[in-house]
Amino acid sequence: xxxxxxxxxxxxxxxxxxxxxxxxxxxxxxxxxxxxxxxxxxxxxxxxxxxxxxxxxxxxxxxxxxxxxxxxxxxxxxxxxxxxxxxxxxxxxxxxxxxxxxxxxxxxxxxxxxxxxxxxxxxxxxxxxxxxxxxxxxxxxxxxxxxxxxxxxxxxxxxxxxxxxxxxxxxxxxxxxxxxxxxxxxxxxxxxxxxxxxxxxxxxxxxxxxxxxxxxxxxxxxxxxxxxxxxxxxxxxxxxxxxxxxxxxxxxxxxxxxxxxxxxxxxxxxxxxxxxxxxxxxxxxxxxxxxxxxxxxxxxxxxxxxxxxxxxxxxxxxxxxxxxxxxxxxxxxxxxxxxxxxxxxxxxxxxxxxxxxxxxxxxxxxxxxxxxxxxxxxxxxxxxxxxxxxxxxxxxxxxxxxxxxxxxxxxxxxxxxxxxxxxxxxxxxxxxxxxxxxxxxxxxxxxxxxxxxxxxxxxxxxxxxxxxxxxxxxxxxxxxxxxxxxxxxxxxxxxxxxxxxxxxxxxxxxxxxxxxxxxxxxxxxxxxxxxxxxxxxxxxxxxxxxxxxxxxxxxxxxxxxxxxxxxxxxxxxxxxxxxxxxxxxxxxxxxxxxxxxxxxxxxxxxxxxxxxxxxxxxxxxxxxxxxxxxxxxxxxxxxxxxxxxxxxxxxxxxxxxxxxxxxxxxxxxxxxxxxx
Ligand code: IVH
Numbered sequence: 001x002x003x004x005x006x007x008x009x010x011x012x013x014x015x016x017x018x019x020x021x022x023x024x025x026x027x028x029x030x031x032x033x034x035x036x037x038x039x040x041x042x043x044x045x046x047x048x049x050x051x052x053x054x055x056x057x058x059x060x061x062x063x064x065x066x067x068x069x070x071x072x073x074x075x076x077x078x079x080x081x082x083x084x085x086x087x088x089x090x091x092x093x094x095x096x097x098x099x100x101x102x103x104x105x106x107x108x109x110x111x112x113x114x115x116x117x118x119x120x121x122x123x124x125x126x127x128x129x130x131x132x133x134x135x136x137x138x139x140x141x142x143x144x145x146x147x148x149x150x151x152x153x154x155x156x157x158x159x160x161x162x163x164x165x166x167x168x169x170x171x172x173x174x175x176x177x178x179x180x181x182x183x184x185x186x187x188x189x190x191x192x193x194x195x196x197x198x199x200x201x202x203x204x205x206x207x208x209x210x211x212x213x214x215x216x217x218x219x220x221x222x223x224x225x226x227x228x229x230x231x232x233x234x235x236x237x238x239x240x241x242x243x244x245x246x247x248x249x250x251x252x253x254x255x256x257x258x259x260x261x262x263x264x265x266x267x268x269x270x271x272x273x274x275x276x277x278x279x280x281x282x283x284x285x286x287x288x289x290x291x292x293x294x295x296x297x298x299x300x301x302x303x304x305x306x307x308x309x310x311x312x313x314x315x316x317x318x319x320x321x322x323x324x325x326x327x328x329x330x331x332x333x334x335x336x337x338x339x340x341x342x343x344x345x346x347x348x349x350x351x352x353x354x355x356x357x358x359x360x361x362x363x364x365x366x367x368x369x370x371x372x373x374x375x376x377x378x379x380x381x382x383x384x385x386x387x388x389x390x391x392x393x394x395x396x397x398x399x400x401x402x403x404x405x406x407x408x409x410x411x412x413x414x415x416x417x418x419x420x421x422x423x424x425x426x427x428x429x430x431x432x433x434x435x436x437x438x439x440x441x442x443x444x445x446x447x448x449x450x451x452x453x454x455x456x457x458x459x460x461x462x463x464x465x466x467x468x469x470x471x472x473x474x475x476x477x478x479x480x481x482x483x484x485x486x487x488x489x490x491x492x493x494x495x496x497x498x499x500x501x502x503x504x505x506x507x508x509x510x511x512x513x514x515x516x517x518x519x520x521x522x523x524x525x526x527x528x529x530x531x532x533x534x535x536x537x538x539x540x541x542x543x544x545x546x547x548x549x550x551x552x553x554x555x556x557x558x559x560x561x562x563x564x565x566x567x568x569x570x571x572x573x574x575x576x577x578x579x580x581x582x583x584x585x586x587x588x589x590x591x592x593x594x595x596x597x598x599x600x601x602x603x604x605x606x607x608x609x610x611x612x613x614x615x616x617x618x619x620x621x622x623x624x625x626x627x628x629x630x631x632x633x634x635x636x637x638x639x640x641x642x643x644x645x646x647x648x649x650x651x652x653x654x655x656x657x658x659x660x661x662x663x664x665x666x667x668x669x670x671x672x673x674x675x676x
Pocket of ligand 1: 119
């Protein structure tokens with residue numbers, strides 16, 4: 001290939017990747033499979049390796065991150081990034097409406113745009129001639145930090161806008177992390193012995209403020225754009241039109257949750273409604289932002305020093321409660337990490353009963369000075385498991401007990417050690433029963449080997465009976481052995497056996513993730529699988545070969561090498577192969593739009609028969625389960641729904657009415673047609 005050909009192919013690849021990226025992340029209607037996308041991406045990387053001059057700042061390859069910076073530069077915003085005044089009471093909101101009418105000297109009702117107040121990090125993106133030029137934080141409002149390279153790594157930040165975008169466009173929005181992604185990140189960090197983020201906002205802020213953008217690239221960040229700074233060209237007439245226009249240019253906006261209120265009364269109704277929906281949204285919001293819809297009126301109203309006159313924020317009450325710490329338990333994770341968890345006297349926080357709080361680690365215990373018997377303030381930060389905010393020291397009576405750092409593993413009494421760079425102590429016994437149990441839970445989990453029907457209770461029984469002592473034993477379980485377990489009847493046993501058998505076919509990436517190699521999360525498992533193709537190739541790869549890969553640093557390379565040179569692990573892999581688990585290529589079976597999504601139906605359905613509903617879901621690649629668990633994505637609740645609905649609410653599972661379910665199917669159908 002000569003340079004001209006390379007440049008031409010590079011242009012094609014960039015155009016295709018930009019387009020598919022927007023279809024997936026902005027418009028929610030992908031046209032190609034993830035695997036096909038990855039192939040195009042890999043081709044682009046290879047091309048840029050051979051012809052480095054092709055790697056321009058707007059190349060999709062920038063999503064991987066750029067060389068680390070020493071510090072962030074400070075850059076001015078051409079228009080200040082303001083903050084919002086808060087309206088706390090209903091009267092505050094009515095006063096806001098009155099003030100606006102008085103200022104504009106009009107009696108008519110004002111139309112407002114109402115949208116969720118995203119709990120994330122405010123950023124500005126500057127596009128010149130359609131290309132992302134600068135991205136910055138809000139900073140003090142007039143100057144922010146230059147985090148362009150970090151923002152480039154977000155898949156929902158377009159590097160290039162649609163061809164009809166104006167020559168200059170400054171867009172403002174909020175970068176955030178979805179709740180499930182946040183929980184997963186924290187779980188991974190806990191396993192790694194790193195400190196956890198207190199809430200999704202801190203996680204987003206911490207991820208954006210990385211001098212090494214390849215770290216940001218691995219964090220699951222998203223953006224919703226909600227406004228503009230300077231813009232050349234014709235500005236739309238209303239806020240909703242503005243959002244539609246931004247979406248058309250390729251920016252991600254939250255039109256679905258934006259409502260237009262014809263007057264302040266409707267604003268109040270929307271605020272109530274949003275409050276009710278809050279628990280079901282996949283991201284954390286802390287209130288509703290109310291904006292005068294007309295951009296002409298916005299301009300007429302103008303700004304005060306720090307806040308605009310045309311907008312106000314209505315915050316939700318904090319989700320806090322006071323309760324008692326009855327005990328502090330020590331949990332041992334699959335890597336041996338020992339983490340303290342507070343057992344609480346059950347208390348209700350905004351409709352959810354909580355009885356546990358994460359304490360994360362001993363640094364956190366020391367910082368908060370938490371003791372057994374303390375009265376504490378807990379807050380739900382988007383998670384069902386709340387965080388401890390503070391101890392009510394005045395309530396102490398002297399009987400409270402501190403929890404010392406353990407000297408022995410609380411489960412196997414094995415030795416414990418704490419590395420200087422880690423925040424948790426670890427059990428050093430590789431065959432600690434708790435580690436085995438957690439390792440098995442991870443191995444069978446949905447994102448790993450995905451063995452449905454093998455829940456914690458069943459695993460515990462199998463362990464107690466001595467039927468399993470490593471992953472390969474799962475594949476040797478017999479029908480008789482399973483039937484001997486409580487809660488496993490004939491039908492569920494056969495289903496479980498089928499699920500175990502089917503898991504032999506999981507692609508290599510999932511298998512690698514399931515093995516629980518330290519520092520190899522889902523993403524790096526995919527990277528390794530794509531590069532090496534087979535387990536054998538990976539097992540033989542030396543340190544340098546691993547280091548030569550994009551995204552693989554010394555820590556991961558060492559961990560992978562350690563894993564495959566460990567005798568016990570080699571034996572385990574041999575045994576797994578003997579029982580028929582030897583995943584090879586990355587060929588994934590083609591899935592439907594609902595692949596990986598689990599539905600549960602409850603109550604009386606009127607629009608569908610149960611069977612019909614189930615078939616619709618399954619035809620789209622989804623799965624229907626009989627009971628609600630953390631793995632459930634949606635509970636569809638018909639009339640007279642009972643305990644399942646209750647449980648879904650407790651677990652924070654999204655609940656759909658039958659009509660909403662029908663709309664979901666319709667939306668998918670329409671997208672399917674769009675794809676031709
Ligand atoms: S508009 C001039 N809309 O709230 C007004 N802000 O307290 C600019 N925020 O710094 C803000 N969601 O980070 C607006 N839908 C939304 C928002 C939103 C979250 C944040 C933003 C801003 C802060 C103001």
